[in-house]
Amino acid sequence: MTILLATSLKLQAQTNTTSLEDSYSYNRSKLGKVQFRFSALSYVRNNEYFNYIADGYTLFGTYINPRISYQPHEKVQLELGGFARKDFGAKGLKDLEPTFTVRIKQNNWQFLIGNLDANINHRMIEPMLSFERLVTNPLERGIQVKYNKTGTIGKTDIKDETFFDSWIDMQQSTSPGQTRQEYIWGGTSFISPGVMVKSFKLKGLVQGSIYHMGGQNIQSTQPVRTLFNSAVGVRVQKELTKTQTLTADNYYVSYYESPFQGSAYYLNSYWQNPKYQVGVSYWFGHFFNSPMGNDLFQSYSRKFGYSDWYEAYRSILVLRLVRDWKVIDGLNVSLRVEPHYDVQNGKFEHSEGLYVKYQLP
Template identity: 75%
Template sequence: MMNGFFNWIFFCTAFLLTVLQKTQAQTNTSTLEDTFSYNASKLGKVQFRFSALTFVRNNEYFNNIADGYTLFGYYLNPKVSYQPHEKVSLELGAFARKEFGTKGFKELQPTFTLQIKQNNWRFLFGNIEGNINHRMIEPMMSFERLVSNPLEHGVQVKYQKISRLKKTNTDDETYFDAWLDWQRSTSPGQTNQEYFWQGMSFYSPAVEVAGFKLKALAQSSVYHMGGQNIQSLQPVRTLINTAVGVRVQKDFLTNQSLVADNYVVNYFESPLRGSAYYLNGYWQHPKFQVGVSYWFGHYFSSPMGNDLFQSYSRKFKYDEYYEPYRSILILRLVKDWKVIDGLNVSLRVEPHYDVQNGKFEHSEGLYVKYQLH
């Protein structure tokens, strides 16, 4: 099994590198993130904005922790925007999500966002910039939420600042995101619990040390299920996850980098506890990105995280199953194309080896995102 795994890694790497030699690309996930810019020339004017994503994601999983399935469809979010002030923006729109092979829309909702900008800070109320925009690690927030749970509702505070590193010609981004996603409400006498998710993601300014760029990384997540004076037999639960890490980056040649992101991750839900190590190494090239990740978890659980990293099964009809240890080696092959301004394509191929169970599995995804501002 292990020999077959490494043969497959070699084949995927060789194939992707052959394809990529004649194409242009970005080297991170920013092409799939939501972007917003204040435009002083649009003050007092009504603008039409539009966001759409077409996706196909295939998960070939054969373990007892995560189900295998395919997601294939699109979502649309046309919006009308108005800036009454240079620091204030209002957006009103409609969101529709369609999964192929089903009748009608999977999701159909109105959207509204009030946004206030102060220097490098932004404050959002209503529909916030969710899923991959939080820049969380996969064990704590699955990349798949981009297509399965694209909308988040609540309040958000974001800080983003681009600055030039001293004595270098490279830019560095400081990033902070704190949010509250209110997923389900309840009221006294009701039988359903309220669900909400609050989190924080932080990337510190980089420091140059002996030719290496160092950056501190910190993330936290709190998921609560409960409510007061409700008639529910379900227990009140609060699940807490934290991750602290460091990024080490070495730039070389022309716009190429070797990056290592390493985390210590924790889980707490009284009286349960879990922990993990999450190690990542990437080669960032102007045309592609190749990475290797290793996950070693012990009784770990995260409600928003990718199913593969959990110790407690989420597979259909395996509710009581768990694995105290999860050990996974992942190869990540990423290719992004910028077709025109606002239109981006992202290809992701992620074979992995389940060390504990001796299983080779894989997932692939193709995402086409369009944003009109």
């Protein structure tokens, strides 16, 4: 761990999760034809936490999303399906609901309304958007605008990707006279085109989100709240070979909810080849709070029975070990082991997860 930290300035945030992201294709040969699409995730995740901020627990289950897809035009795709989730050890289904998406493509842009490309597809840092939402909150509903372009930098053969994602997720609705609030979460994630400085690739990283709890003319005793989070960073990447890279992502992260505010530094480095990833992350936060973020990085407790607990400073050192398998096209397996040291409280804790993702595009 010491060696990895020492080389961090030479070394993507946290680790790469693209093997578990959703992928879609537009095919002119399928115009006017009905297609069957299917995606599924089976998972087991164990969190062994003993602090006063985050609960320890085990998540074990599977979910599926079969869909019927139709392309009335080469730029337009309609999808109608159903989502079912089963938690092992519990009776019945955890979730069962329909899904529907209108997806419009123009060059490298996509516009979605309905069910979104959710959770880890936004590529946000874990303190602002927990990786665990891939399991606990797999569906988001609203509107989304995406841009993705891959190519090379200048006249070189060095691969590069520009990424933009902006969305509004309507998590809970309300209406006049109701006792419940509306919950709306929106965000933007941007990874700039790369530039070469000597043999290093540099990229700008910008992320932001807004979470609102409120509503007009409702009978709720809960206060209206609006939380803002942002992160600004830089990526330094070095290609060792065609299949190996060293990457460092360093961020300044902020939180604001009048009259409260907080900030943090989030430093990441990792080595990656097609099968393995080894990374180190360091988090130093002061009164930080992000509603969708990983519980570990928050200053305000989310542990059962400790709602009044807070820690002004959170200092966490994380080691990330990842093994990825591509079994066949569309079937990926990812094993993730993440021990960490809670510096402020002097505790070693850990989490491990195994994820099997299948997608028939």
